[in-house]
Amino acid sequence: MxxxxxxxxxxxxxxxxxxxxxxxxxxxxxxxxxxxxxxxxxxxxxxxxxxxxxxxxxxxxxxxxxxxxxxTPELWTVNLPHRTQILYSTDIATITLMLDLKPGAVVCESGTGSGSLSHAILRTIAPTGHLHTVEFHAERSQKVQEEFRRHRVGHLVTVRNQDVCRQGFGVEGVADAVFLDIPSPWEAIVHAKTAIKRQGGRLCSFSPCIEQVQRSCEALQAAGFCELSTVEVLLRVHEARSVTMALPDFGPQEDHAHFNPAPSNATATLKTATPPREMAAHTGYLTFATKERE
Missing domain, CATH: 3.10.330.20 (Vcp-like ATPase; Chain A, domain 2)
Incomplete structure (x- = not known):
């Protein structure tokens, strides 16, 4: 397995x-x-x-x-032990798409947290890619390393216990993509630029507050990143159901000899889709950027 x-x-x-x-x-x-x-x-x-x-x-x-x-990564996301707040499949799918992840890609991630996104990245970049993930908290770093070994993906990932804002990712010029999920992502932008390959690469920053997005965008522009865009992914599920409705009575139709009015008590069954009255809404903002070619 x-x-x-x-x-x-x-x-x-x-x-x-x-x-x-x-x-x-x-x-x-x-x-x-x-x-x-x-x-x-x-x-x-x-x-x-x-x-x-x-x-x-x-x-x-x-x-x-x-x-x-x-x-699978999707099943693990809804069953993993929560050591931090995690990303769920809706945001993960968008991140994977917008970072253009594929087999053989090299990815840098911070912070690792509970490993929800990490497992999805590993499945996407296997069998020849590699994930460099940084976790500031020592105990969480140790726990996630144990999980990677138990899940037999340890050969695809390097876990570092350090402060990405001060010490970076531990690699230079190799990453195809960088993902940041930390309280002050703007402090790690320069390290992300160092980690990304010189031929260009993509960056994504996840932030729950718009003020974090604003500061991150300023830092990205100052560091020479381009194609900045911020998206918010909202999943809205509609309930499909059958509804029985009375047919309208338009009254006598003397002028239309071939018109057959429906009986007064006639009904019709229709299919309709109804949005939920309550739904899980905002999770966070995803800011994407591209490193300009050097």
Whole structure:
């Protein structure tokens, strides 16, 4: 099992996602001889998981059942242990697109946080790319390194525990893209420029406040970046449903001999889409820029 390579069967040491139903899931590391309690009963790792195909329906000790899924960055995002606030798939998809990430790309990231975006980047740049990620907090840095090893993507990533605003990313002239998710991104712009390759590259800064965006844009322009743009991604889901409505009664139509008016109690069933009354709105602003060719 790897977050960047698909495996057919579950092996000892794999991380799996247990789907409990009704959008309830949990991550689980498979260990020979171990068992995990769920509301449907116990899952015995040796007999219920090891050797089974990913996606299998597993019956628990109380008779209930769960599905055991192969881990993906999207599933990990909604199941990971939160050490910080994280980015979700809507923003992640936009970042991946706008930074033009692809297999073989070299990416610099700060801060690593809970590793939500990191896993998506690694899946995108595998098998020959590399991620240089910087985390200021020592314990978070150690935790995310352990997760990368457990998820078998450690060979694709270098984790540094340092202050990116003072010490940079630890690399120069190699990055195709840089991502910043820190309180004062303008202080790291010069280091981002140093890390990006001389042939040009892309930068993205995530900030929850517009004042942070303004200061970042000023720093980007001063550092020689061009094509600045800031976007806000809002996901609005419409509910499709059937609605029964009464047909209108236009009264007598003597002038139209071939017109057949509908009965007074006639109805029609229509399909309609209704937006939610409440929705999750602002997460943050994504500011993109391009390094001018030197």
């Amino acid at each position: 790897s977050f960047v390579e698909y495996s057919e069967c579950i092996q000892d040491g794999d991380v799996v996602i247990v789907f409990l139903g009704h959008e309830s899931m949990m991550p689980l590391q498979v260990q020979k001889g171990a068992q995990t309690q769920t509301r449907y009963g116990a899952i015995r790792h040796s007999s219920d998981l090891i050797g089974r195909r990913f996606g299998s329906k597993v019956t628990c000790s109380k008779g209930g059942w769960v599905y055991v899924l192969h881990p």
